Amino acid sequence: METAIAQTKTKMWAGGRSPFNVSYGKLMMWYFLISDSFTFGAFLISYGSIRFSLNNWVDHNYVFNKFPFTEANLPLAFVSLMTFILIMSSVTMVLAVHEGHKMNQKGVEKWLALTILGGLAFLSCQAWEWTHLITHQHEVLVDGVLQHWGTTVSHNPWGPEVMYKGHMVATPGPVAFGGYFFGITGFHGFHVFSGVVINSIMLIKTKKGDFSKRGHYEMVEKAGLYWHFVDLVWVFVFLCFYLI
Amino acid sequence: MSAESTHLGTTEADIAHVKRIWKAFWILLVLTILELALGLTIYRIDLGANPNESLVLMIKGVICILTLAKAFYIISIFMHLGDEVRAMAMTIGLPALLFIWFIIAFIAEGSSYRHLRNTDAGIRQYKEQPQQFHHPSAEPAEKSDKKLD
Known part of the structure; x- marks a missing residue:
């Protein structure tokens, strides 16, 4: 009888241990992330659907072609910098998790601090980009009258160009562009912001020695999963708004 | 916890793991640079007089595949799902x-x-619409001239 129990206990799903060999918290973080990915997926696919239903959209190479401190035409340059910052901060995060496995408190502190710095740098870049889009005005021909519009959720000065008094002027483009762009990058930016807050809490708890007292750095691991997810979403936002 | 696995204990496995992380980083960086190069290629093609639509569409498809590859590396290496x-x-x-x-x-x-x-x-x-908001013959309002620069 006893040997029978011992045998069943070694089976994966017989109870008494995690069949997934993972803690409850980490598993639930994964399930939260998959649900969150469906939220982002719904946003991005709705954007794609609207874009496919329209005869014209904006040309991203003209909308996103500016870099701070210069007036040069640099398509894709600034957003590449943002992508690089986010990938880099993902690397520092995974190194923080690695130091956590080794129970090296100083290492966790160093890499977490760098991750937070990367997150803040990304948020600053996004703030600049939004400010530039909203405040930088463009000539646009509205009902035969030349006006100057910034890019907002209700104004899109990036429509098809027409001849007007001997030079080409843009007409209003689909309003949906501003809504989708600010909505999706805003929702992503909010995730980055909450990621920075979570990482800051992790850093404070690490500095206080909470995790070394507990004997493991699993909290940092869970925060890391969230942070990588933010990076993962950016890969797709980058694809949908800036590349295709 | 044994002494060598605490502070700065760099075992063989540790070194291998850190190497793997940096390798994933370089792969992601190279894929991103490739995507950028393709994105700028599309920009170049669109600048031309007669952009080749199907070529642009094909390049966009390649960019999508590169993005999926990036997603795979982030999930399997950075998020350790491959090790679960x-x-x-x-x-x-x-x-x-x-x-x-x-x-x-x-x-x-x-x-x-x-x-x-x-x-x-x-x-x-279906009514054929002229280019949206396009009024070629409309006389411009007086105000608009001032804004022309």
């Missing part, structure tokens, strides 16, 4: 397959909408 128990990875991966249907269905929906917009197939008659 297979059954658990499946509970994450299989629901994500819904995205395939999701994308195909809604892109088809959008295309169908455009078809209705551009033809008589919908419930209303």
Whole structure:
């Protein structure tokens, strides 16, 4: 009888241990992330659907072609910098998790601090980009009258160009562009912001020695999963708004 | 906890793991640079007089595949899903397959909408519209001249 129990206990799903060999918290973080990915997926696919239903959209190479401190035409340059910052901060995060496995408190502190710095740098870049889009005005021909519009959720000065008094002027483009762009990058930016807050809490708890007292750095691991997810979403936002 | 695995204990496995992280970083960086190069290629092609639409579409498809490769490396190396128990990875991966249907269905929906917009197939008659908001013969308002620079 006893040997029978011992045998069943070694089976994966017989109870008494995690069949997934993972803690409850980490598993639930994964399930939260998959649900969150469906939220982002719904946003991005709705954007794609609207874009496919329209005869014209904006040309991203003209909308996103500016870099701070210069007036040069640099398509894709600034957003590449943002992508690089986010990938880099993902690397520092995974190194923080690695130091956590080794129970090296100083290492966790160093890499977490760098991750937070990367997150803040990304948020600053996004703030600049939004400010530039909203405040930088463009000539646009509205009902035969030349006006100057910034890019907002209700104004899109990036429509098809027409001849007007001997030079080409843009007409209003689909309003949906501003809504989708600010909505999706805003929702992503909010995730980055909450990621920075979570990482800051992790850093404070690490500095206080909470995790070394507990004997493991699993909290940092869970925060890391969230942070990588933010990076993962950016890969797709980058694809949908800036590349295709 | 043994002494060598605490502070700065760099065992063989540790070194290998850190190496793997940096390798993933370089792969991601190279893929991103490739995507950028392709994006700028599209920009170049569009600058030309007669952009080759199907070539642009093909390049965009390649960019999408590169993005999926990036997503794979982030999930499997940075998020360590590749190291988890297979059954658990499946509970994450299989629901994500819904995205395939999701994308195909809604892109088809959008295309169908455009078809209705551009033809008589919908419930209303198609009227050829001039370029939206385009009034070539309209005399410009006096105010607008000042804004011209």
